[in-house]
Amino acid sequence: MRPRLASSARPAAGSGRARRCDRVQRAIDVVVAGGLLVVNAPVIAGVAVAVAARLGRPVLFRQLRPGLDGRPFTLIKFRTMHDVDEEHGLVSDADRMTGLGRALRAASLDELPTLWNVLRGDMSLVGPRPLLMHYLDLYTPEQARRHLVRPGVTGLAQVSGRNLLSWEDRLALDTWYVDHRSLALNLRICARTALVLLRRVGIAAPGSVTMPQFTGSPPVVGREAGGA
Structure with missing residues:
Protein backbone atom coordinates (compact mmCIF):
# COMPACT_ATOMS: atom_id res chain seq x y z
CA MET A 1 0.00 0.00 0.00
CA ARG A 2 3.02 2.27 0.23
CA PRO A 3 2.73 5.06 -2.34
CA ARG A 4 5.33 6.36 -4.70
CA LEU A 5 6.40 9.40 -2.74
CA ALA A 6 8.09 11.14 -5.63
CA SER A 7 4.87 11.48 -7.62
CA SER A 8 4.75 14.84 -9.36
CA ALA A 9 0.93 14.86 -9.58
CA ARG A 10 0.19 16.22 -6.12
CA PRO A 11 -3.30 17.55 -5.35
CA ALA A 12 -3.54 20.69 -3.25
CA ALA A 13 -3.79 19.87 0.47
CA GLY A 14 -6.64 22.37 0.84
CA SER A 15 -8.51 21.60 -2.38
CA GLY A 16 -12.30 21.42 -2.45
CA ARG A 17 -12.17 17.62 -2.67
CA ALA A 18 -9.89 17.45 0.36
CA ARG A 19 -12.10 19.82 2.38
CA ARG A 20 -15.19 17.75 1.57
CA CYS A 21 -13.34 14.63 2.64
CA ASP A 22 -12.41 16.32 5.93
CA ARG A 23 -16.03 17.31 6.65
CA VAL A 24 -17.38 13.83 6.00
CA GLN A 25 -14.50 12.24 7.90
CA ARG A 26 -15.29 14.41 10.93
CA ALA A 27 -18.86 13.09 10.97
CA ILE A 28 -17.55 9.54 10.68
CA ASP A 29 -15.07 10.21 13.50
CA VAL A 30 -17.84 11.30 15.88
CA VAL A 31 -20.10 8.33 15.13
CA VAL A 32 -17.38 5.67 15.15
CA ALA A 33 -15.41 7.00 18.14
CA GLY A 34 -18.59 7.38 20.18
CA GLY A 35 -19.70 3.87 19.28
CA LEU A 36 -16.31 2.35 20.06
CA LEU A 37 -16.19 4.07 23.45
CA VAL A 38 -19.57 2.57 24.36
CA VAL A 39 -18.81 -0.92 23.01
CA ASN A 40 -15.37 -1.03 24.61
CA ALA A 41 -16.47 0.41 27.97
CA PRO A 42 -15.95 -2.95 29.77
CA VAL A 43 -12.49 -3.32 28.23
CA ILE A 44 -11.57 0.26 29.15
CA ALA A 45 -12.72 -0.35 32.73
CA GLY A 46 -10.73 -3.58 32.93
CA VAL A 47 -7.55 -1.99 31.60
CA ALA A 48 -7.98 0.93 34.02
CA VAL A 49 -8.21 -1.48 36.97
CA ALA A 50 -5.13 -3.40 35.77
CA VAL A 51 -3.08 -0.22 35.32
CA ALA A 52 -4.13 1.07 38.76
CA ALA A 53 -3.15 -2.25 40.36
CA ARG A 54 0.23 -2.53 38.60
CA LEU A 55 1.32 1.09 38.19
CA GLY A 56 -0.85 3.00 40.64
CA ARG A 57 -2.36 6.36 39.91
CA PRO A 58 -2.78 8.27 37.72
CA VAL A 59 -4.16 5.60 35.40
CA LEU A 60 -4.06 7.89 32.37
CA PHE A 61 -1.02 9.35 30.64
CA ARG A 62 -1.56 12.94 29.52
CA GLN A 63 0.83 14.93 27.36
CA LEU A 64 0.64 18.00 25.14
CA ARG A 65 0.93 17.10 21.47
CA PRO A 66 0.64 19.25 18.32
CA GLY A 67 -2.67 18.93 16.50
CA LEU A 68 -4.21 20.64 13.49
CA ASP A 69 -2.00 23.58 12.40
CA GLY A 70 0.40 22.64 15.20
CA ARG A 71 -1.99 23.80 17.93
CA PRO A 72 -1.36 21.87 21.17
CA PHE A 73 -3.91 19.54 22.70
CA THR A 74 -3.74 17.06 25.59
CA LEU A 75 -3.32 13.50 24.33
CA ILE A 76 -4.86 10.85 26.61
CA LYS A 77 -3.66 7.25 26.79
CA PHE A 78 -3.34 4.54 29.41
CA ARG A 79 -0.05 4.59 31.32
CA THR A 80 2.39 1.88 30.28
CA MET A 81 5.52 3.01 32.16
CA HIS A 82 6.66 3.73 35.67
CA ASP A 83 7.37 7.36 36.50
CA VAL A 84 10.97 8.54 36.20
CA ASP A 85 12.79 7.50 39.40
CA GLU A 86 16.53 8.23 39.30
CA GLU A 87 17.04 6.74 42.76
CA HIS A 88 15.92 3.31 41.55
CA GLY A 89 17.41 3.59 38.06
CA LEU A 90 14.11 4.13 36.30
CA VAL A 91 15.26 6.74 33.81
CA SER A 92 15.16 5.38 30.25
CA ASP A 93 12.00 4.18 28.52
CA ALA A 94 13.40 0.64 28.54
CA ASP A 95 13.88 0.77 32.33
CA ARG A 96 10.44 2.25 32.95
CA MET A 97 8.47 -0.04 30.62
CA THR A 98 6.43 -2.73 32.37
CA GLY A 99 5.24 -6.16 31.26
CA LEU A 100 1.67 -4.90 31.38
CA GLY A 101 2.70 -1.88 29.34
CA ARG A 102 4.27 -4.06 26.64
CA ALA A 103 1.12 -6.17 26.45
CA LEU A 104 -1.11 -3.09 26.22
CA ARG A 105 1.05 -1.56 23.49
CA ALA A 106 1.22 -4.82 21.54
CA ALA A 107 -2.59 -4.94 21.43
CA SER A 108 -2.89 -1.12 21.17
CA LEU A 109 -5.20 -1.18 24.20
CA ASP A 110 -3.29 1.76 25.64
CA GLU A 111 -4.79 3.83 22.79
CA LEU A 112 -8.44 3.31 23.78
CA PRO A 113 -8.73 6.59 25.77
CA THR A 114 -7.51 8.40 22.64
CA LEU A 115 -11.00 7.85 21.21
CA TRP A 116 -12.05 10.66 23.55
CA ASN A 117 -9.58 12.93 21.72
CA VAL A 118 -11.30 11.94 18.47
CA LEU A 119 -14.75 12.66 19.89
CA ARG A 120 -13.55 16.10 21.10
CA GLY A 121 -12.16 16.97 17.68
CA ASP A 122 -8.49 17.00 18.73
CA MET A 123 -7.79 14.02 16.48
CA SER A 124 -9.25 11.95 13.66
CA LEU A 125 -9.45 8.19 13.35
CA VAL A 126 -7.00 8.43 10.43
CA GLY A 127 -4.14 10.88 9.99
CA PRO A 128 -0.48 11.42 10.84
CA ARG A 129 0.30 10.31 14.37
CA PRO A 130 0.61 13.17 16.93
CA LEU A 131 4.28 13.42 17.85
CA LEU A 132 6.11 15.59 20.39
CA MET A 133 5.83 19.37 20.69
CA HIS A 134 9.56 20.01 20.45
CA TYR A 135 9.69 18.26 17.06
CA LEU A 136 7.90 21.26 15.54
CA ASP A 137 11.18 23.19 15.44
CA LEU A 138 13.00 20.27 13.78
CA TYR A 139 10.78 19.67 10.75
CA THR A 140 11.64 20.84 7.29
CA PRO A 141 8.91 23.02 5.69
CA GLU A 142 7.76 19.94 3.74
CA GLN A 143 7.61 17.74 6.85
CA ALA A 144 5.72 20.43 8.76
CA ARG A 145 2.86 20.06 6.27
CA ARG A 146 1.79 16.95 8.19
CA HIS A 147 -0.04 19.36 10.50
CA LEU A 148 -2.39 20.57 7.77
CA VAL A 149 -4.78 17.82 8.90
CA ARG A 150 -5.86 16.47 12.28
CA PRO A 151 -3.53 13.85 13.70
CA GLY A 152 -4.87 10.31 13.69
CA VAL A 153 -5.19 7.26 15.90
CA THR A 154 -3.87 5.31 12.92
CA GLY A 155 -2.32 6.46 9.69
CA LEU A 156 -0.50 5.58 6.50
CA ALA A 157 2.87 5.30 8.25
CA GLN A 158 1.39 2.95 10.88
CA VAL A 159 0.23 0.46 8.25
CA SER A 160 3.41 0.81 6.17
CA GLY A 161 5.92 -0.31 8.79
CA ARG A 162 4.99 1.57 11.95
CA ASN A 163 8.07 2.08 14.14
CA LEU A 164 10.31 0.07 11.80
CA LEU A 165 10.34 2.97 9.33
CA SER A 166 13.05 5.60 9.31
CA TRP A 167 11.93 9.06 10.39
CA GLU A 168 12.39 10.39 6.85
CA ASP A 169 10.16 7.68 5.35
CA ARG A 170 7.60 8.06 8.12
CA LEU A 171 7.29 11.84 7.68
CA ALA A 172 7.24 11.54 3.89
CA LEU A 173 4.29 9.14 4.16
CA ASP A 174 2.53 11.64 6.42
CA THR A 175 2.80 14.45 3.90
CA LEU A 185 -7.88 5.78 1.35
CA ASN A 186 -8.99 6.15 4.97
CA LEU A 187 -11.06 2.98 4.69
CA ARG A 188 -8.09 1.05 3.29
CA ILE A 189 -5.87 2.34 6.10
CA CYS A 190 -8.41 1.22 8.71
CA ALA A 191 -8.62 -2.24 7.12
CA ARG A 192 -4.83 -2.51 7.06
CA THR A 193 -4.68 -1.36 10.67
CA ALA A 194 -6.70 -4.39 11.74
CA LEU A 195 -4.19 -6.67 10.01
CA VAL A 196 -1.23 -4.86 11.60
CA LEU A 197 -2.78 -5.23 15.06
CA LEU A 198 -3.37 -8.93 14.53
CA ARG A 199 0.20 -9.49 13.32
CA ARG A 200 1.65 -7.19 16.01
CA VAL A 201 4.51 -6.02 13.81
CA GLY A 202 6.46 -2.77 14.02
CA ILE A 203 5.63 -2.12 17.68
CA ALA A 204 9.19 -1.01 18.43
CA ALA A 205 12.22 0.00 16.41
CA PRO A 206 15.32 -2.20 16.84
CA GLY A 207 17.07 -1.29 20.10
CA SER A 208 14.15 0.80 21.35
CA VAL A 209 10.93 0.16 23.25
CA THR A 210 9.10 2.51 20.87
CA MET A 211 10.91 4.79 18.39
CA PRO A 212 14.19 6.70 18.71
CA GLN A 213 13.88 10.44 19.20
CA PHE A 214 13.61 12.54 16.05
CA THR A 215 16.58 14.90 15.88
CA GLY A 216 15.90 16.44 12.49
CA SER A 217 16.52 15.28 8.94
CA PRO A 218 20.06 15.48 7.58
CA PRO A 219 20.60 18.26 5.04
CA VAL A 220 20.32 17.26 1.40
CA VAL A 221 23.74 17.62 -0.17
CA GLY A 222 23.62 18.34 -3.86
CA ARG A 223 26.21 17.16 -6.35
CA GLU A 224 29.03 19.51 -7.20
CA ALA A 225 29.30 20.71 -10.77
CA GLY A 226 31.12 18.08 -12.77
CA GLY A 227 30.83 15.54 -9.98
CA ALA A 228 29.92 11.89 -10.50
Missing part, protein backbone atom coordinates in the same frame (compact mmCIF):
# COMPACT_ATOMS: atom_id res chain seq x y z
CA TRP A 176 1.83 12.12 1.05
CA TYR A 177 -1.33 11.32 3.00
CA VAL A 178 -2.10 15.02 3.48
CA ASP A 179 -2.07 15.55 -0.29
CA HIS A 180 -3.91 12.37 -1.30
CA ARG A 181 -6.37 11.84 1.55
CA SER A 182 -9.79 10.51 0.64
CA LEU A 183 -12.51 8.47 2.29
CA ALA A 184 -11.49 5.44 0.22
Whole structure:
Protein backbone atom coordinates (compact mmCIF):
# COMPACT_ATOMS: atom_id res chain seq x y z
CA MET A 1 0.00 0.00 0.00
CA ARG A 2 3.02 2.27 0.23
CA PRO A 3 2.73 5.06 -2.34
CA ARG A 4 5.33 6.36 -4.70
CA LEU A 5 6.40 9.40 -2.74
CA ALA A 6 8.09 11.14 -5.63
CA SER A 7 4.87 11.48 -7.62
CA SER A 8 4.75 14.84 -9.36
CA ALA A 9 0.93 14.86 -9.58
CA ARG A 10 0.19 16.22 -6.12
CA PRO A 11 -3.30 17.55 -5.35
CA ALA A 12 -3.54 20.69 -3.25
CA ALA A 13 -3.79 19.87 0.47
CA GLY A 14 -6.64 22.37 0.84
CA SER A 15 -8.51 21.60 -2.38
CA GLY A 16 -12.30 21.42 -2.45
CA ARG A 17 -12.17 17.62 -2.67
CA ALA A 18 -9.89 17.45 0.36
CA ARG A 19 -12.10 19.82 2.38
CA ARG A 20 -15.19 17.75 1.57
CA CYS A 21 -13.34 14.63 2.64
CA ASP A 22 -12.41 16.32 5.93
CA ARG A 23 -16.03 17.31 6.65
CA VAL A 24 -17.38 13.83 6.00
CA GLN A 25 -14.50 12.24 7.90
CA ARG A 26 -15.29 14.41 10.93
CA ALA A 27 -18.86 13.09 10.97
CA ILE A 28 -17.55 9.54 10.68
CA ASP A 29 -15.07 10.21 13.50
CA VAL A 30 -17.84 11.30 15.88
CA VAL A 31 -20.10 8.33 15.13
CA VAL A 32 -17.38 5.67 15.15
CA ALA A 33 -15.41 7.00 18.14
CA GLY A 34 -18.59 7.38 20.18
CA GLY A 35 -19.70 3.87 19.28
CA LEU A 36 -16.31 2.35 20.06
CA LEU A 37 -16.19 4.07 23.45
CA VAL A 38 -19.57 2.57 24.36
CA VAL A 39 -18.81 -0.92 23.01
CA ASN A 40 -15.37 -1.03 24.61
CA ALA A 41 -16.47 0.41 27.97
CA PRO A 42 -15.95 -2.95 29.77
CA VAL A 43 -12.49 -3.32 28.23
CA ILE A 44 -11.57 0.26 29.15
CA ALA A 45 -12.72 -0.35 32.73
CA GLY A 46 -10.73 -3.58 32.93
CA VAL A 47 -7.55 -1.99 31.60
CA ALA A 48 -7.98 0.93 34.02
CA VAL A 49 -8.21 -1.48 36.97
CA ALA A 50 -5.13 -3.40 35.77
CA VAL A 51 -3.08 -0.22 35.32
CA ALA A 52 -4.13 1.07 38.76
CA ALA A 53 -3.15 -2.25 40.36
CA ARG A 54 0.23 -2.53 38.60
CA LEU A 55 1.32 1.09 38.19
CA GLY A 56 -0.85 3.00 40.64
CA ARG A 57 -2.36 6.36 39.91
CA PRO A 58 -2.78 8.27 37.72
CA VAL A 59 -4.16 5.60 35.40
CA LEU A 60 -4.06 7.89 32.37
CA PHE A 61 -1.02 9.35 30.64
CA ARG A 62 -1.56 12.94 29.52
CA GLN A 63 0.83 14.93 27.36
CA LEU A 64 0.64 18.00 25.14
CA ARG A 65 0.93 17.10 21.47
CA PRO A 66 0.64 19.25 18.32
CA GLY A 67 -2.67 18.93 16.50
CA LEU A 68 -4.21 20.64 13.49
CA ASP A 69 -2.00 23.58 12.40
CA GLY A 70 0.40 22.64 15.20
CA ARG A 71 -1.99 23.80 17.93
CA PRO A 72 -1.36 21.87 21.17
CA PHE A 73 -3.91 19.54 22.70
CA THR A 74 -3.74 17.06 25.59
CA LEU A 75 -3.32 13.50 24.33
CA ILE A 76 -4.86 10.85 26.61
CA LYS A 77 -3.66 7.25 26.79
CA PHE A 78 -3.34 4.54 29.41
CA ARG A 79 -0.05 4.59 31.32
CA THR A 80 2.39 1.88 30.28
CA MET A 81 5.52 3.01 32.16
CA HIS A 82 6.66 3.73 35.67
CA ASP A 83 7.37 7.36 36.50
CA VAL A 84 10.97 8.54 36.20
CA ASP A 85 12.79 7.50 39.40
CA GLU A 86 16.53 8.23 39.30
CA GLU A 87 17.04 6.74 42.76
CA HIS A 88 15.92 3.31 41.55
CA GLY A 89 17.41 3.59 38.06
CA LEU A 90 14.11 4.13 36.30
CA VAL A 91 15.26 6.74 33.81
CA SER A 92 15.16 5.38 30.25
CA ASP A 93 12.00 4.18 28.52
CA ALA A 94 13.40 0.64 28.54
CA ASP A 95 13.88 0.77 32.33
CA ARG A 96 10.44 2.25 32.95
CA MET A 97 8.47 -0.04 30.62
CA THR A 98 6.43 -2.73 32.37
CA GLY A 99 5.24 -6.16 31.26
CA LEU A 100 1.67 -4.90 31.38
CA GLY A 101 2.70 -1.88 29.34
CA ARG A 102 4.27 -4.06 26.64
CA ALA A 103 1.12 -6.17 26.45
CA LEU A 104 -1.11 -3.09 26.22
CA ARG A 105 1.05 -1.56 23.49
CA ALA A 106 1.22 -4.82 21.54
CA ALA A 107 -2.59 -4.94 21.43
CA SER A 108 -2.89 -1.12 21.17
CA LEU A 109 -5.20 -1.18 24.20
CA ASP A 110 -3.29 1.76 25.64
CA GLU A 111 -4.79 3.83 22.79
CA LEU A 112 -8.44 3.31 23.78
CA PRO A 113 -8.73 6.59 25.77
CA THR A 114 -7.51 8.40 22.64
CA LEU A 115 -11.00 7.85 21.21
CA TRP A 116 -12.05 10.66 23.55
CA ASN A 117 -9.58 12.93 21.72
CA VAL A 118 -11.30 11.94 18.47
CA LEU A 119 -14.75 12.66 19.89
CA ARG A 120 -13.55 16.10 21.10
CA GLY A 121 -12.16 16.97 17.68
CA ASP A 122 -8.49 17.00 18.73
CA MET A 123 -7.79 14.02 16.48
CA SER A 124 -9.25 11.95 13.66
CA LEU A 125 -9.45 8.19 13.35
CA VAL A 126 -7.00 8.43 10.43
CA GLY A 127 -4.14 10.88 9.99
CA PRO A 128 -0.48 11.42 10.84
CA ARG A 129 0.30 10.31 14.37
CA PRO A 130 0.61 13.17 16.93
CA LEU A 131 4.28 13.42 17.85
CA LEU A 132 6.11 15.59 20.39
CA MET A 133 5.83 19.37 20.69
CA HIS A 134 9.56 20.01 20.45
CA TYR A 135 9.69 18.26 17.06
CA LEU A 136 7.90 21.26 15.54
CA ASP A 137 11.18 23.19 15.44
CA LEU A 138 13.00 20.27 13.78
CA TYR A 139 10.78 19.67 10.75
CA THR A 140 11.64 20.84 7.29
CA PRO A 141 8.91 23.02 5.69
CA GLU A 142 7.76 19.94 3.74
CA GLN A 143 7.61 17.74 6.85
CA ALA A 144 5.72 20.43 8.76
CA ARG A 145 2.86 20.06 6.27
CA ARG A 146 1.79 16.95 8.19
CA HIS A 147 -0.04 19.36 10.50
CA LEU A 148 -2.39 20.57 7.77
CA VAL A 149 -4.78 17.82 8.90
CA ARG A 150 -5.86 16.47 12.28
CA PRO A 151 -3.53 13.85 13.70
CA GLY A 152 -4.87 10.31 13.69
CA VAL A 153 -5.19 7.26 15.90
CA THR A 154 -3.87 5.31 12.92
CA GLY A 155 -2.32 6.46 9.69
CA LEU A 156 -0.50 5.58 6.50
CA ALA A 157 2.87 5.30 8.25
CA GLN A 158 1.39 2.95 10.88
CA VAL A 159 0.23 0.46 8.25
CA SER A 160 3.41 0.81 6.17
CA GLY A 161 5.92 -0.31 8.79
CA ARG A 162 4.99 1.57 11.95
CA ASN A 163 8.07 2.08 14.14
CA LEU A 164 10.31 0.07 11.80
CA LEU A 165 10.34 2.97 9.33
CA SER A 166 13.05 5.60 9.31
CA TRP A 167 11.93 9.06 10.39
CA GLU A 168 12.39 10.39 6.85
CA ASP A 169 10.16 7.68 5.35
CA ARG A 170 7.60 8.06 8.12
CA LEU A 171 7.29 11.84 7.68
CA ALA A 172 7.24 11.54 3.89
CA LEU A 173 4.29 9.14 4.16
CA ASP A 174 2.53 11.64 6.42
CA THR A 175 2.80 14.45 3.90
CA TRP A 176 1.83 12.12 1.05
CA TYR A 177 -1.33 11.32 3.00
CA VAL A 178 -2.10 15.02 3.48
CA ASP A 179 -2.07 15.55 -0.29
CA HIS A 180 -3.91 12.37 -1.30
CA ARG A 181 -6.37 11.84 1.55
CA SER A 182 -9.79 10.51 0.64
CA LEU A 183 -12.51 8.47 2.29
CA ALA A 184 -11.49 5.44 0.22
CA LEU A 185 -7.88 5.78 1.35
CA ASN A 186 -8.99 6.15 4.97
CA LEU A 187 -11.06 2.98 4.69
CA ARG A 188 -8.09 1.05 3.29
CA ILE A 189 -5.87 2.34 6.10
CA CYS A 190 -8.41 1.22 8.71
CA ALA A 191 -8.62 -2.24 7.12
CA ARG A 192 -4.83 -2.51 7.06
CA THR A 193 -4.68 -1.36 10.67
CA ALA A 194 -6.70 -4.39 11.74
CA LEU A 195 -4.19 -6.67 10.01
CA VAL A 196 -1.23 -4.86 11.60
CA LEU A 197 -2.78 -5.23 15.06
CA LEU A 198 -3.37 -8.93 14.53
CA ARG A 199 0.20 -9.49 13.32
CA ARG A 200 1.65 -7.19 16.01
CA VAL A 201 4.51 -6.02 13.81
CA GLY A 202 6.46 -2.77 14.02
CA ILE A 203 5.63 -2.12 17.68
CA ALA A 204 9.19 -1.01 18.43
CA ALA A 205 12.22 0.00 16.41
CA PRO A 206 15.32 -2.20 16.84
CA GLY A 207 17.07 -1.29 20.10
CA SER A 208 14.15 0.80 21.35
CA VAL A 209 10.93 0.16 23.25
CA THR A 210 9.10 2.51 20.87
CA MET A 211 10.91 4.79 18.39
CA PRO A 212 14.19 6.70 18.71
CA GLN A 213 13.88 10.44 19.20
CA PHE A 214 13.61 12.54 16.05
CA THR A 215 16.58 14.90 15.88
CA GLY A 216 15.90 16.44 12.49
CA SER A 217 16.52 15.28 8.94
CA PRO A 218 20.06 15.48 7.58
CA PRO A 219 20.60 18.26 5.04
CA VAL A 220 20.32 17.26 1.40
CA VAL A 221 23.74 17.62 -0.17
CA GLY A 222 23.62 18.34 -3.86
CA ARG A 223 26.21 17.16 -6.35
CA GLU A 224 29.03 19.51 -7.20
CA ALA A 225 29.30 20.71 -10.77
CA GLY A 226 31.12 18.08 -12.77
CA GLY A 227 30.83 15.54 -9.98
CA ALA A 228 29.92 11.89 -10.50
